[in-house]
Amino acid sequence: MNILITSAGTRGYLIEYFKKALKKKGKIFAADCSKYAPALYNADNYFIVPTVADKNYIDELFNICQKNDVNGLISLNDIELPVFAQYKSKFLEKGIKLVVSDPETIDICYDKYKTFKFLKENKFPFPKTFISLNEPLREIKSKNIKFPLLIKPRKGSGAVGIKEVFNIKELQNGFNEKDNLIIQEFIQGVQYGIDVFSNSSLVPVSIYAKKVIRIRAGIADKEVTVYDAKMIDYIRNLIGKLGLYGPGDIDLIKRGDEYVVLEINPRFGGGYPLAHAAGANFPKKIIRLINGDLLEADFRRYPDNIVMMKQDEIVIKNFSNFS
Numbered sequence: 001m002n003i004l005i006t007s008a009g010t011r012g013y014l015i016e017y018f019k020k021a022l023k024k025k026g027k028i029f030a031a032d033c034s035k036y037a038p039a040l041y042n043a044d045n046y047f048i049v050p051t052v053a054d055k056n057y058i059d060e061l062f063n064i065c066q067k068n069d070v071n072g073l074i075s076l077n078d079i080e081l082p083v084f085a086q087y088k089s090k091f092l093e094k095g096i097k098l099v100v101s102d103p104e105t106i107d108i109c110y111d112k113y114k115t116f117k118f119l120k121e122n123k124f125p126f127p128k129t130f131i132s133l134n135e136p137l138r139e140i141k142s143k144n145i146k147f148p149l150l151i152k153p154r155k156g157s158g159a160v161g162i163k164e165v166f167n168i169k170e171l172q173n174g175f176n177e178k179d180n181l182i183i184q185e186f187i188q189g190v191q192y193g194i195d196v197f198s199n200s201s202l203v204p205v206s207i208y209a210k211k212v213i214r215i216r217a218g219i220a221d222k223e224v225t226v227y228d229a230k231m232i233d234y235i236r237n238l239i240g241k242l243g244l245y246g247p248g249d250i251d252l253i254k255r256g257d258e259y260v261v262l263e264i265n266p267r268f269g270g271g272y273p274l275a276h277a278a279g280a281n282f283p284k285k286i287i288r289l290i291n292g293d294l295l296e297a298d299f300r301r302y303p304d305n306i307v308m309m310k311q312d313e314i315v316i317k318n319f320s321n322f323s
Contacts (some may be wrong), residue, residue, distance in 0.1 A: 001287060003024035004070045006049070006061065007077030008032045008039035012313070013273055014283070015042035016078070021283040029068060031061070035322060038315035052080045067098050072290035074099045074246070076268055078157040079107050097290045099246040101266045108242065109264045112154050113182055121230045122241050125260045128185040133175055136183045140168065151175050154289055160218065187262070189255035192231070193220050195249040195275035196239050197282050199295040205284065206298060207232045208275035208306070219270035221310035225278050227301050234259050236299075243248040246289065247272075247282045274308035 005017060018028045019042075030043035033051045040046035047064055050057050065073060073096060075084055085103040092098070100106070101252040108118045116129035128145055130136045139145045151174045152162040164186070165171045175181055190211060199204040211224035226242070235250060239244050242264065249269025251262040268299065279302050285295055 001072070001290060002068060002070045003027075003072045003074065003287070003290070004029045004031060004061070004065060004068070005043070006031045006073070006075045007080060008046075009037050009045070009076060010039055011076055011110040011268075012039040012042040012315075014268065015039055017276060017281075018286075019044070021281065021287055027068075027073075029064070029070065029291075031064065035319070038313075041276045041317060050257070052077070052083055054109075057080055058090075062094075062096075065091070066094065067198060070096055070145075072097045072099060072286065078265065078267065081266060082110060083237065098290060099286055101245040105243045105245070106266055109266045110155055112156075112184075112263070114150065115261075115264055116168075116182075118242070119261055122315065124238055125149060125255075125258050127260060127262065128186050130183040132177060133172065134160065136169070136171070145185050147171075148186045150186055151181055152184060154180045162218075183189075187240050187253045187255060187260050189253040189260070191215075191220075192252045192254060193269055194224070194231075194235050194250040194252055194274050195269055195280055195282070196235060196244065196250060197280070197285050198239060198244040198246065198248070200289060200292075201247070201294065202240075202243045202245055203294045203297065204236050204244070206282070207235050207239075208272055208278055208280050208302060209235075209246040210274050211221060212271075216310075221308075223274050223308045225302060225306040227273060227304050231259060232299060244257065246286060251319060271308065272307065274306065276306070277303040278306050279312075 016027055030040045031047040031049045032040055035048050049120040050058050062278035068255050081100055083100050084100040086107045088098045089205045108114045113131050116126055147166050152166055163174050165174050170211050193210050195208045196204055198204045209226050209228055210223035212220045244266055247268050249265040253260045
């Protein structure tokens with residue numbers, strides 16, 4: 001089996017996880033739009049490709065897959081997911097499985113206002129979210145919400161573009177409907193990152209929860225595993241209604257006894273290595289999905305108090321003869 005991972009970026013560890021899961025019974029290829037993406041050089045072979053915005057991007061990937069007998073394709077980039085979801089059937093016609101959720105699920109996750117509406121409709125606690133200025137101003141006047149509030153891109157990744165505002169003037173100056181922004185209630189509590197995996201029937205089969213110790217550049221770089229049966233049941237119910245396929249990542253705040261979902265990302269999360277260390281092994285599950293196996297649910301207790309502490313790794317390459 002051969003697998004292509006796109007937008008490899010800095011996730012060399014994921015490439016290594018996949019290589020180990022394959023047990024030398026295939027190859028892991030990596031693609032990125034930049035030759036300076038260090039994870040490329042962990043792969044068995046790599047490809048420099050256009051960005052997803054390029055009209056030839058999908059054709060380029062399709063050609064790479066056909067020339068290299070690729071059986072499965074997975075992206076690590078939020079921006080690629082809506083595009084990949086639209087082309088699942090085209091690739092599948094040639095025996096190439098795109099491990100990506102359906103377009104409707106991707107749309108709910110990628111658009112934060114649609115995430116809010118999904119949570120509201122399914123009666124899951126959520127931060128109050130607005131797409132116009134008048135609504136939060138009325139809520140502030142009625143004392144239903146209070147500062148600080150968050151202004152963030154309606155469609156975005158990580159913490160890029162998020163502003164914290166502390167008064168009405170800052171709110172008015174920072175928000176413009178034309179910029180496709182949302183205003184969101186700031187939720188206080190203990191933050192968790194949840195790694196989830198669903199099978200080909202869109203049924204969640206694996207959930208790992210980690211308490212966030214520190215966030216850097218919008219991504220948790222210090223976390224600790226926490227086994228919370230109530231939280232796992234809550235996420236199991238949520239993901240079952242969403243219809244996720246493959247790996248996912250959820251940002252959640254525990255406020256008292258209440259779980260409040262902040263974001264749902266239908267791809268590998270930045271904190272996945274800790275779940276992997278606790279036994280998750282999503283790459284192995286992806287290989288089984290590509291093989292057509294129906295994965296059974298496994299929610300056995302995993303160990304508490306395993307800590308992840310990220311550090312930078314240096315990759316040195318000589319580009320004198322780069323091609």
